[in-house]
Amino acid sequence: MRCLFVRDLRLALRRRSDTLAAVVFFVIVASLFPLGVGPEPALLRTMAPGVVWVAALLASMLSLPRLFTDDHQDGTLEQLLLAAHPLAMLVAAKIAAQWIVSGLLLTLISPLIALQFDLPRDAVGVLFVSLLIGTPVLSLVGAIGAALTVGVRGSGVLLSLLVLPLVVPVLIFGTGAVDAVSAGLSVRGHLSLLGALLAASLGLAPWATAAALRIAAD
Amino acid sequence: MTAALELDNLECTRGERPLFRALSAVVPGGTLLRVHGANGAGKTSLLRMLCGLLTPSAGEVRWRGHAVVGMREDFSRELLYLGHMPALKNDLTPVENLVAACTLGGTQPSSAGASAALASAGLRGYDHTPSRHLSQGQRKRVSLARLVLDTAIPLWVLDEPFNALDSGATAWLVSLLAAHLGHSGIVVLTSHQPVDFPSEVVQMGLSL
Numbered sequence: 001m002r003c004l005f006v007r008d009l010r011l012a013l014r015r016r017s018d019t020l021a022a023v024v025f026f027v028i029v030a031s032l033f034p035l036g037v038g039p040e041p042a043l044l045r046t047m048a049p050g051v052v053w054v055a056a057l058l059a060s061m062l063s064l065p066r067l068f069t070d071d072h073q074d075g076t077l078e079q080l081l082l083a084a085h086p087l088a089m090l091v092a093a094k095i096a097a098q099w100i101v102s103g104l105l106l107t108l109i110s111p112l113i114a115l116q117f118d119l120p121r122d123a124v125g126v127l128f129v130s131l132l133i134g135t136p137v138l139s140l141v142g143a144i145g146a147a148l149t150v151g152v153r154g155s156g157v158l159l160s161l162l163v164l165p166l167v168v169p170v171l172i173f174g175t176g177a178v179d180a181v182s183a184g185l186s187v188r189g190h191l192s193l194l195g196a197l198l199a200a201s202l203g204l205a206p207w208a209t210a211a212a213l214r215i216a217a218d
Numbered sequence: 219m220t221a222a223l224e225l226d227n228l229e230c231t232r233g234e235r236p237l238f239r240a241l242s243a244v245v246p247g248g249t250l251l252r253v254h255g256a257n258g259a260g261k262t263s264l265l266r267m268l269c270g271l272l273t274p275s276a277g278e279v280r281w282r283g284h285a286v287v288g289m290r291e292d293f294s295r296e297l298l299y300l301g302h303m304p305a306l307k308n309d310l311t312p313v314e315n316l317v318a319a320c321t322l323g324g325t326q327p328s329s330a331g332a333s334a335a336l337a338s339a340g341l342r343g344y345d346h347t348p349s350r351h352l353s354q355g356q357r358k359r360v361s362l363a364r365l366v367l368d369t370a371i372p373l374w375v376l377d378e379p380f381n382a383l384d385s386g387a388t389a390w391l392v393s394l395l396a397a398h399l400g401h402s403g404i405v406v407l408t409s410h411q412p413v414d415f416p417s418e419v420v421q422m423g424l425s426l
Contacts, residue, residue, distance in 0.1 A: 003321040007310070014309040075303030082269055084295040084324030217271050
């Protein structure tokens, strides 16, 4: 498991341009909104959580198809299916590596993006935490979609259609948490729900993804 | 129970076409099973069925008396499958690829061990070349180097292992396979080229 995690990280590091494409896309999309909508601070502050979260979602949809397609094309996916370790654990290792080079990077850059929207300090902090908890959920649920669409033509679009409706709760609770702190209300409820979604997807997604991969290989 | 692979009444249907029906065989330890057939006859499908990747439309494959389909990792630990494609990551070096492949398969080779295996496969000095710069034959040799390290795994299922190999590499592979069979391992392979094995090797043929 650790071997696979390290291998995938090493691969991501050696193909930096592919790996960073999603992060660059996130930065560009989130930065275009203030330019397009105009400089009015109040409007920007209201838009900020929604824009940042939607940009994070779209950036994830960009990086998810590559979770299994490269392995499928060079034949290493078969070897994963025949490995001497439980497939769900191997899948979890792959998802963890993918999250580190996509979701985690997005989360780390988000305070800089939030600056462009003139978000107050505590709102930036909550945005960071909500992304930290929510982006792994995107990777986990997205992995199920990626496994179901591996090898299918036009898989990027199909993946988005499958996964985006499922991750809408993450979007709602993530933005809700930032809106709550801006309005002076407690964020605990929203973040707890995000945490619950993370726990549920950690438990179910690797197993569901493994089952989907076995079907895809059949 | 002695290592034995059993094929019981296997049937394979791809799309609407039945590729083969009622295929049965018992392969005891120390036997080489050669699968013959024209292109498209279903050789790769049969090999994938033996590995448990493909579910047969009828019949079952048994390893040591148990159906392969339910065994998952218990079976995978005793199986080494080399498919059509060399299953190498282009951005990793041969040593990294080999160590990763063996570790996933259950053995834990050191870098030095992997280096030595690559050298015996005729790839001395290529340890740190990114795999994208290797030729087809060299890539095949990297994937076959796993056979040097994983001799303890009893069942070897190889899909066209002699593809893209020159005569020196072919002789090397034959000696590896003969040694494995001598230790009561089982080898299942497909091959379009006629390959001669030493006379002491027990061979079985299966035609699709």
